[in-house]
Amino acid sequence: MLSNFIAFSGVSLLVNLGFVVLLLLCRVIFRRTWLAVAIVLALLSFVAGGGPGADLSGSIPYGLISWIVILTALFRFGLLAFVVSHFVDLVVTAIPLTTHVDAWYSGRTLLVLVALGALAAYGFRIATANRMPARGTSS
Numbered sequence: 001m002l003s004n005f006i007a008f009s010g011v012s013l014l015v016n017l018g019f020v021v022l023l024l025l026c027r028v029i030f031r032r033t034w035l036a037v038a039i040v041l042a043l044l045s046f047v048a049g050g051g052p053g054a055d056l057s058g059s060i061p062y063g064l065i066s067w068i069v070i071l072t073a074l075f076r077f078g079l080l081a082f083v084v085s086h087f088v089d090l091v092v093t094a095i096p097l098t099t100h101v102d103a104w105y106s107g108r109t110l111l112v113l114v115a116l117g118a119l120a121a122y123g124f125r126i127a128t129a130n131r132m133p134a135r136g137t138s139s
């Protein structure tokens with residue numbers, strides 16, 4: 001299980017850095033951020049839609065909407081949030097999760113939920129480490 005987490009962290013970092021390099025290359029070539037984003041959106045919507053031979057009537061709009069959300073997160077929150085969201089997506093989709101406690105793989109579900117919860121708690125703690133407490137609270 002630990003090897004999956006290590007592999008997923010490396011994969012999510014490399015894939016997302018490759019995506020940022022593609023976006024940067026389009027930005028350098030076309031010299032307009034909005035044009036580079038539009039070209040990358042068109043390219044990745046087709047790729048996420050299944051490519052050639054897929055039913056494009058539903059998959060292209062789905063790919064377009066999901067990449068718009070992903071690009072918005074990248075531009076609004078930065079590369080770290082982009083990489084962490086891809087890591088969580090890989091973990092949740094690749095490891096079998098269940099709500100049935102009697103299933104043989106329910107221990108993995110608990111381990112994944114605890115690990116992702118610890119990651120979220122650590123991120124929250126680091127993000128709010130230097131902030132002053134709210135007025136009226138005792139610390």
